[in-house]
Amino acid sequence: MKIGMFGLGFMGSTHLRALKNIPGFELAAVVSDVPQQLSGDLSGIQGNIGGPGEVFDFSNVKKFTDPWQALEDPELEAVDLCLPTHLHKPLAIEALRRGKHVLVEKPMALDGEETEAMLEAAEKAGRVLMVAQVLRFHGAYRALHETAKSGRLGAVRSALFRRRCAAPFWQRWVYDKSISGGGVFDLLIHDADQCVWLFGIPEAVSSVGCEQLEDGIDQLHSHLYYPGIGAVVITGGWHHLKSYPFSMEFTVVFEGGTLEYSSAGRPLTLYRKDGAVEPQAIPETDCYQAEIEYFYECCLANKPPEMCPPGDSARAVKLTALLAAARSENGAKVPCRM
Secondary structure, eight states: OEEEEEOOSHHHHHHHHHHTTOTTOEEEEEEOSOHHHHTTBOTTOOBTTBOOOOBOOOTTSEEESOHHHHHTOTTOOEEEEOSOGGGHHHHHHHHHHTTOEEEEESSOOSSHHHHHHHHHHHHHHTOOEEEEOGGGGSHHHHHHHHHHHHTTTOOEEEEEEEEEEEOOSSOGGGGOHHHHOOHHHHHHHHHHHHHHHHHOOOSEEEEEEEEEGGGTEEEEEEEEEOTTOSEEEEEEEEESTTTSOOEEEEEEEETTEEEEEETTTEEEEEEETTSOEEEOOOOOOOHHHHHHHHHHHHHHHTOOOTTSOHHHHHHHHHHHHHHHHHGGGTTOOEEOOO
């Protein structure tokens, strides 16, 4: 199956590395407005979880500077959209209209209205639309989901999700909220998706925080109110430029114990209520490769991506936008109507 990579920044290069290990996909086209990137030289690419990039062989790959022109290529059967967020909706809809399957990086779009238009286009086209919510393929987060859904530790009593990094110096477009939705929106969409996956939509939310994008500070601390769960918290955001390390973590308290994970050196561990400490074995897989492999399988069968349904990704966009907007209410409860 021939696929086009739209965008060769950090996420585009990350997806390219994964694609090399998926024999079912043939990289047929790349899209970038940076000549060095179209040459295959992505060695200058940086990101919050790695860098520098590497050099790819694009000698047998079509090269486009205009994504709209690339969509006209009838040979492309699927596209991987890793361009800035404001381009996701129009390009995804056009690709679907042309009969192509679409994998789109998170966030799915800038707001709920855009996500609904994308869902409608996918249904009308009868093609696969999937959002690259990579944590759904991450071993620790999958284990958390399986534990919660199995009920083996009883009901959830509280949950904390935290994600932090330095404000990005390697890509300035994310500082423009009309393009990216903002730092908190772009970063904490992962954790909002986890809450949607685990608990559904909350009854209400409240947020406090600070937004000073010019200084590289964009912080959020939000409570999500679910009936029967004592506290669900999403917290984190951007810290000062360059020096602050990336980390992601969760602590979920069940009736029978606490499950905790941190990328900053604390592996997935279960702390049982009887005092036992049990490290949890999780498969060591490339979660980016796993999500793209799953997308490929869905494309082959032309079936909806049940592991990562676009409807959930749309709800995550709406929820994250609400959390960010609620920050201006300085902790007041805001009803969640979706």
